[in-house]
Amino acid sequence: MPITPEVLLSRLQDALGDRLVSGKVALGEVTIEVRATDWHDVAVQLRDTPGLRFDELIDLCGVDYSAYAGVGREEGRYAAVMHLLSVTHNHRVRVRAFCADDDLPVIASVVDLWPVANWFEREAFDLVGIIFDGHPDLRRILTDYGFIGHPFRKDFPVHGQVEMRYDPEQKRVVYQPVSIDLRVVTPHIVREENFGDVGHG
Amino acid sequence: MAEIKNYTLNFGPQHPATHGVLRLVLELDGEVVERADPHIGLLHRATEKLAENRTFLQTVPYMDRLDYMSMMQNEHAYVLAVEKLLGCEVPVRAQYIRVMFDEITRILNHLLWLGTHGLDIGAMTMFLYTFREREDLMDIYEAVTGARVHAAYYRPGGVYRDLPDSMPKYQVNKYKSAAEVARLNTHREGSVLDFIEDFTNRFPKCVDDYETLLTENRIWKQRTVGIGVVDAGRAKALGFTGPMLRGSGVAWDLRRMQPYEVYDRLDFEIPVGKNGDCYDRYLVRMEEFRQSNRIIRQCVDWLKANPGPVITGDHKVAPPSRATMKANMEELIHHFKLFTEGMHVPAGEAYAAIEHSKGEFGVYLISDGANKPYRMKLRAPGFVHLSAMDEMARGHMIADVVAIIGTMDIVFGDIDR
Numbered sequence: 001m002p003i004t005p006e007v008l009l010s011r012l013q014d015a016l017g018d019r020l021v022s023g024k025v026a027l028g029e030v031t032i033e034v035r036a037t038d039w040h041d042v043a044v045q046l047r048d049t050p051g052l053r054f055d056e057l058i059d060l061c062g063v064d065y066s067a068y069a070g071v072g073r074e075e076g077r078y079a080a081v082m083h084l085l086s087v088t089h090n091h092r093v094r095v096r097a098f099c100a101d102d103d104l105p106v107i108a109s110v111v112d113l114w115p116v117a118n119w120f121e122r123e124a125f126d127l128v129g130i131i132f133d134g135h136p137d138l139r140r141i142l143t144d145y146g147f148i149g150h151p152f153r154k155d156f157p158v159h160g161q162v163e164m165r166y167d168p169e170q171k172r173v174v175y176q177p178v179s180i181d182l183r184v185v186t187p188h189i190v191r192e193e194n195f196g197d198v199g200h201g
Numbered sequence: 202m203a204e205i206k207n208y209t210l211n212f213g214p215q216h217p218a219t220h221g222v223l224r225l226v227l228e229l230d231g232e233v234v235e236r237a238d239p240h241i242g243l244l245h246r247a248t249e250k251l252a253e254n255r256t257f258l259q260t261v262p263y264m265d266r267l268d269y270m271s272m273m274q275n276e277h278a279y280v281l282a283v284e285k286l287l288g289c290e291v292p293v294r295a296q297y298i299r300v301m302f303d304e305i306t307r308i309l310n311h312l313l314w315l316g317t318h319g320l321d322i323g324a325m326t327m328f329l330y331t332f333r334e335r336e337d338l339m340d341i342y343e344a345v346t347g348a349r350v351h352a353a354y355y356r357p358g359g360v361y362r363d364l365p366d367s368m369p370k371y372q373v374n375k376y377k378s379a380a381e382v383a384r385l386n387t388h389r390e391g392s393v394l395d396f397i398e399d400f401t402n403r404f405p406k407c408v409d410d411y412e413t414l415l416t417e418n419r420i421w422k423q424r425t426v427g428i429g430v431v432d433a434g435r436a437k438a439l440g441f442t443g444p445m446l447r448g449s450g451v452a453w454d455l456r457r458m459q460p461y462e463v464y465d466r467l468d469f470e471i472p473v474g475k476n477g478d479c480y481d482r483y484l485v486r487m488e489e490f491r492q493s494n495r496i497i498r499q500c501v502d503w504l505k506a507n508p509g510p511v512i513t514g515d516h517k518v519a520p521p522s523r524a525t526m527k528a529n530m531e532e533l534i535h536h537f538k539l540f541t542e543g544m545h546v547p548a549g550e551a552y553a554a555i556e557h558s559k560g561e562f563g564v565y566l567i568s569d570g571a572n573k574p575y576r577m578k579l580r581a582p583g584f585v586h587l588s589a590m591d592e593m594a595r596g597h598m599i600a601d602v603v604a605i606i607g608t609m610d611i612v613f614g615d616i617d618r
Contacts (some may be wrong), residue, residue, distance in 0.1 A: 002458075002459075003245075014423075026549060027285050027286070027288075027549065028285075029550075029551065029552060031550070035567060043304055046284070055437045055438070055440075056438075057440055057565065058440065058442075058554075058561065059552075059565060059578065059579060059580040060522070060564060061565065061578040063567065063576050063578075067575075068569050068575060069569040069570065069571075070569075072470050081565070081578075083552055083563070083565065083580070085561075087437055087446075087451060087453050090422050090458050090459065092552075094550075094552065114438055114440065115439055115589075115592075116438065116440030116585055116588060116589075118588060119584065119587075121589035125500055133579075136365050140242075141241060142242035142245045142617060142618070143240065143242060143245065151247060151250060152249065152250055157252055158247075158251065158253075158254050181255070181316065184254075184575075186255075186256055186541065186542060186572065186575050187571070189542060189543055189545075189571055189572050190570045190571045191570070196436050197411060
């Protein structure tokens, strides 16, 4: 039987000590936050501590929090989030660290711990622009060769910056600025607390 | 003696054996692969970014187009993540329907995998056989959802509608005689559930046929045994899940280890390989055919005996019925708000994973309390498996690269997203 999220959280608190900035259980999932400078050390502990033994890195992604609920998060703009799974003990954890510098988000690479991180970190670099220090081959992965910008940042328009077409005169494919306008059909709405509560319910 | 240099070969992006648009840059020493560098992203559509700009409901059809060979399973992970954030109850009948369709989809996916994997490494006939069975399953898809591939059937809170009482039939036309039509319609006289039940009776025989063609086939074994070997420890480090992990001897299956929906009430086995090569992964998937068939059968029996609602009655999440909507102001407002502004999902984050045909398919949703996701990240099994391409192909012959691509069961919809 897997342990409950609460037990896992207390084990994480014991193992990580001061390195744990915050930890909580929500919706049956354990989320911990650590400092970006501790990212790699925490990962080592999570993988190697006998009671934790997170042997699989399930997912790693970058998040741009700049537009969160319209105001962003005070911890910083960019965060790296990884989801770990222990096949040995059958439990999961989510680890988040906010990068210190909003202009040049840097965090340590965990490729040496889980080789699967290689492509995940390339993807987070490509799409969100987080730089993974110590990554052996930090190239773009999903976007086009020669792509400029990081498309999953919140200030990148959903239709992109350039479009591609075949130019019959030059007899080759050319890039040009996009010719379509951004059209928002349904706006992004966050309702205030108790919205629509008429007070007689 | 002439000096022999390594040379680089571009494999794809338009090669039938790459199963889509994979550009594989191979560094070769003679015919031996020294390094394999997959270039992906040629099918990148930024599904995650699109989801940030659409309401929660509008994203469901995009899920079909991820791994377009196991459509409903992608939707499943997504609706589970939304339901987790909403804290929404799903009727049991809807859970059984979802499980049944997940397993139908698993068979669909594995049939395609078997056909194309066979086609790639010289077993031409498989493709013709597997597509015969795929036809029946896609007819089920069509009868229930109206679409043969991109179903858009699951909804947060349940499924779109209940299973219909009749199965569409073939009609006589200038190409099909009455006798031919009568033969084609023999299994289609009853309801959709009868047709599925009939399929589960026929299907084990079909799997036996595939096995006679391949399992002891000398050429098949020469092409797969000892190719792309990954041991259990390495498979975990490389992030493998699903048949790729089980082929290496790790009995890990989310349906059993972290059961979702009604999998804990169903009886099925988890096949495990031993050597972690292409052949073991083939055997694992062949056994999964039989186990999925068993699960479908159990779901059919339950569904026949237990009618009930198939979507939640919470009209903040699911629309009210057409009749009440026309007669009741409150319901009309619900309907209007749901399809214009969309549902509001409480702020928070959730990760929901399912045992997809290819491995663990996960959806990580961050909501800031709005009518659209703040951030969605899709954890695609194919992406992870393909990232191990370099390690698995190194030292093998160039022809084995094709076998390795086949055994990974990659589909570019979910790798590139």
